[in-house]
Amino acid sequence: MDLITPDLGLIFWTGLTFIILMFILTKFIWKPIMAAVNKREENIQDALDMAKKTKAEMEKLQTQNANLLKEARVERDEMIKEAKLTSDRMIDSAKSKAVVEADKIVENARVAIEAEKNAAVAQLKNEVAGVALEIAEKILRQELSTDEKQKQLAESFAKDINLN
Template identity: 40%
Template sequence: MELLMPALGFFFWTLVAFLIVFLILKKFAWKPILTTLSAREKNIADSIATAERVKNEMAQMKSENEALMAQAREERSALLKEARDAKDKIVHEAKEQAKAEAAKIVADAQAVINQQKMATLVELKNQVGVLVLDVAEKVLRKELGNKPEQEQYIQQLANDIKLN
């Protein structure tokens, strides 16, 4: 029955330790974590806006490219076969170059986003780990600081053991 209903002192010290850890985390950890997360959120929003702008530019380039294609079709009837071949070659190269540049820009943006995400996660994990270790060290130092109380507790445990 003792295991189901802990002693009031144990409950009290557990509550005090929890409150200390909670206050330390609130004072030192949450602000840097929230600022890091908000900076990361802003960075991601900026990256998304940049990607959206690039997408819009690509759509504009595509519409401009389609307009150039229509004009080229109108002029095609007036040009010789040799001129037609040269025009098709130039249009094809422009499309390939535009596609390659768009793919490169999108890939670079995704790589930057992933790098920043991983860097933020690593930094966050490191900060949380250091804080946890500091808190654990302080709790253990406090718990192991009272030697007479520990010896009394050990003696009490020894007396409670029933030998058959």
Template identity: 50%
Template sequence: MEKLVNDFSFGLFFWQMLIFIGLIFLLKKFAWKPILDSVNEREEGIRNALLSAENARKEMANLQADNERILQEARMERDAMLKEARELKEKMISEAKSEAQAAAQKETEKAKAAIASEKNAAMAELKTQVSSLSLEIAEKLLKDELSNKEAQVKLVEKMLGDTKLN
């Protein structure tokens, strides 16, 4: 190190300083400025990318919230439709039951009316047959009793005895 201090030359130092300052100026103009510009552009690009990513994240969160809301609305609508369908089913079943009961009641009433009509017809026919049989029996009895003169007189006296004059 002593040798460097002893061999020190101001001319060489001046030219070295001049070259060094020129080199710094050239580097600043042609190397550092483009390097710093590209670093700044890269930094700005990264900042923009981060902002875009943050905006995209916020938009995704909004979309997820919208999707959840839409899903909730769809579930509510589905539940309402199912409830309405159940109510409609119950209504249809109850209407069908009441219609079936009314039809059964109507058929029962028709059957009862038909049975009553048939019963009345049978009773009328039975009465007709009984009266016809009674007349035949009476006719035969009268023929037997009136065939004899003594029996006729007896019958007339008996009938006269049964009727009282007022």
């Protein structure tokens, strides 16, 4: 029976010791331990969060880079296309210009040739005229060598002249 009879003295001392112990341990043990543990857990959580965030950022950056690359490629293609177009246009214009120039040269040449030709023709005409004159002179000299012939001529002329 003694075994299960609570003893006032021990109850008093147990209660007192336990409560004092609880306050002492809370102040000197549990608080520092819990603070350290919580801090460590927070640190780990922060590190994990940071890693997650960094990963997400990396992914974002990577997508951005890919986009940038794609854009750059498109731009390059466009530039090449434009350059080609420009060069084509330049070549075309050069070509047409050259054609025009060539035409002009040809035209000039033609004009010059024409002029030369005209000049030559004119000269030839003059020469021919001179020669013809000479021939005519010689013929005339021969024709009009006699008085008879001169008279005949004068008569024909006189016939032509109308006295109106």
